Amino acid sequence: MKVKFGKTPFIYPIPIILAGALVEGKPNFETLGDCGLMGVNPALVYISSGKDHHTNKGILEHGTYSINFPTTDMLAVVDYCGNVSGNDIDKSVLFEVFYGELGTAPMITKCPVNLECRVVKEFSIQHRQVFVGEVAQAYVDEAFVVEREDGRRGIADMTRLNPIIYALDNRYYQIGQPIGIGYEEHKKFVPPIVAK
Amino acid sequence: MKVKFGKTPFIYPIPIILAGALVEGKPNFETLGDCGLMGVNPALVYISSGKDHHTNKGILEHGTYSINFPTTDMLAVVDYCGNVSGNDIDKSVLFEVFYGELGTAPMITKCPVNLECRVVKEFSIQHRQVFVGEVAQAYVDEAFVVEREDGRRGIADMTRLNPIIYALDNRYYQIGQPIGIGYEEHKKFVPPIVAK
Numbered sequence: 001m002k003v004k005f006g007k008t009p010f011i012y013p014i015p016i017i018l019a020g021a022l023v024e025g026k027p028n029f030e031t032l033g034d035c036g037l038m039g040v041n042p043a044l045v046y047i048s049s050g051k052d053h054h055t056n057k058g059i060l061e062h063g064t065y066s067i068n069f070p071t072t073d074m075l076a077v078v079d080y081c082g083n084v085s086g087n088d089i090d091k092s093v094l095f096e097v098f099y100g101e102l103g104t105a106p107m108i109t110k111c112p113v114n115l116e117c118r119v120v121k122e123f124s125i126q127h128r129q130v131f132v133g134e135v136a137q138a139y140v141d142e143a144f145v146v147e148r149e150d151g152r153r154g155i156a157d158m159t160r161l162n163p164i165i166y167a168l169d170n171r172y173y174q175i176g177q178p179i180g181i182g183y184e185e186h187k188k189f190v191p192p193i194v195a196k
Numbered sequence: 197m198k199v200k201f202g203k204t205p206f207i208y209p210i211p212i213i214l215a216g217a218l219v220e221g222k223p224n225f226e227t228l229g230d231c232g233l234m235g236v237n238p239a240l241v242y243i244s245s246g247k248d249h250h251t252n253k254g255i256l257e258h259g260t261y262s263i264n265f266p267t268t269d270m271l272a273v274v275d276y277c278g279n280v281s282g283n284d285i286d287k288s289v290l291f292e293v294f295y296g297e298l299g300t301a302p303m304i305t306k307c308p309v310n311l312e313c314r315v316v317k318e319f320s321i322q323h324r325q326v327f328v329g330e331v332a333q334a335y336v337d338e339a340f341v342v343e344r345e346d347g348r349r350g351i352a353d354m355t356r357l358n359p360i361i362y363a364l365d366n367r368y369y370q371i372g373q374p375i376g377i378g379y380e381e382h383k384k385f386v387p388p389i390v391a392k
Contacts, residue, residue, distance in 0.1 A: 001338040002338070003338050005333075005336055009236060009241050009331050009334070010334050012309070013371060015208060036230070037207045039244060067207070075375065075381050076385035077382075079379065079381035079382040114198070115205065115207075123319075125234070125316070125328065126240065128234060137202065138201040141198060142197045155201070157369075158363050171353060179271065180275070181368070182275070188272040189272035191290075
């Protein structure tokens, strides 16, 4: 039996990120779960941010933003960045930042992974602005770079990256254990034989 | 020290979902990680799907699609649905399906949560079609409906929903334990005192 919950966007798990922008000359960071993948190759991502948010000003001015992945030990400051607005609080003092190739997308040094993004499409929908971004450069802290089985360098698994995860039960979670390999697990599936 | 990884969209964690559409009269399901939240109220979500994908035909014909959240015990069939195309294989035989209010968005009974979506915006970018959807109705299996502390009904926590999670190390993961409450954890953060 299915129970109806109305117009509720029960997407899960939700990645919790800090979106960075240079607003009026200062780095500003907004906590968002409205963030995700739109394509791997080319590398397309997006963030969706309320129109009156401080971060949006900087993204519109420079056409750039960053996506920073915090770790669970950063939970209190991450929740804080989602509770106070850059309109009221100077968030530039909260983190050590660095800049990459675009020069206008501040990134948080302490986050193990940072994506520097160039806006390739922007649209407004309801009270939201959606910024679709091409990843100009991905930065990974050297402590999280691993050598893969094929000898190429790769990224550590999520149990080490230790992301903050959210769901619409209003709880934060940590990641669990690996359970399988992409594009391999289907080999265990036996498709049904269907009569013509 | 940060190491550059080029134009790689290291978004994590990535939710693994089955996107459903009615294609040429038959339910079809595509495994996607290119899916996420664009807003909670109003309820906005999206999926991004390669232009030549079978699923897209049904979404374009009916203006509707579904998002279905599988559980980890469905991993083999979920990986299978990402490896074979509805252009070649009849995926309608894989799952028991039901329909909701829109009538043209097939949903998978076995998935604990299903979102029935109406396309409110569509755009093409590179080889992708992005379908932004309003949630017309969310369906939760009654086994995963809980009474919240405030007496209202809510959704079970993610350890029970048991989603399949993915990352760009090409591994699937399970969810970990809850670590905090949204909009509460900032109370543990002491903002720095900054001299004027």
